[in-house]
Amino acid sequence: xxxxxxxxxxxxxxxxxxxxxxxxxxxxxxxxxxxxxxxxxxxxxxxxxxxxxxxxxxxxxxxxxxxxxxxxxxxxxxxxxxxxxxxxxxxxxxxxxxxxxxxxxxxxxxxxxxxxxxxxxxxxxxxxxxxxxxxxxxxxxxxxxxxxxxxxxxxxxxxx
Numbered sequence: 001x002x003x004x005x006x007x008x009x010x011x012x013x014x015x016x017x018x019x020x021x022x023x024x025x026x027x028x029x030x031x032x033x034x035x036x037x038x039x040x041x042x043x044x045x046x047x048x049x050x051x052x053x054x055x056x057x058x059x060x061x062x063x064x065x066x067x068x069x070x071x072x073x074x075x076x077x078x079x080x081x082x083x084x085x086x087x088x089x090x091x092x093x094x095x096x097x098x099x100x101x102x103x104x105x106x107x108x109x110x111x112x113x114x115x116x117x118x119x120x121x122x123x124x125x126x127x128x129x130x131x132x133x134x135x136x137x138x139x140x141x142x143x144x145x146x147x148x149x150x151x152x153x154x155x156x157x158x159x160x
Contacts, residue, residue: 013057014066016043021076029073032058 020038024030030038036054040046058074061067068075097103 013053014061017054017057017061017067017074018076021074026073029068029070029075031073035074 016039017035019042020035021030023038023042024034026034032054035058036051039054040050058067062069062074065077068077
């Protein structure tokens with residue numbers, strides 16, 4: 001509703017933004033506040049929604065590529081400027097290869113496949129479990145690892 005009110009009295013915001021950029025003629029572009037001040041000086045006192053509408057239209061023009069936002073300044077894209085790449089932008093043109101050129105297969109990704117003709121690998125023998133009494137003892141004389149849990153013995157009362 002606010003945009004309808006503004007558009008009836010003033011030209012559309014993108015047109016006002018272009019006029020402001022042309023009038024300010026700054027090489028490195030113009031920031032939002034200078035664009036806003038120019039519009040307010042040319043079209044008189046704007047309504048309360050002016051700053052929100054200006055922000056919205058600047059952002060939309062930046063997203064569509066009508067304006068370039070660089071170092072907090074808005075710039076009109078030049079005719080010789082390369083198109084921006086990314087979302088919604090056309091991909092780079094691919095160069096054609098001369099005829100007769102063979103394209104190598106792309107490098108495979110991930111772990112290589114096993115050879116089906118290779119002999120099976122021998123299984124590793126499992127170590128036989130050694131009783132804890134015969135387990136190898138370290139240099140300190142204590143067995144390696146965490147000691148085993150010992151169940152507490154019930155108290156001997158002698159009344160049995």
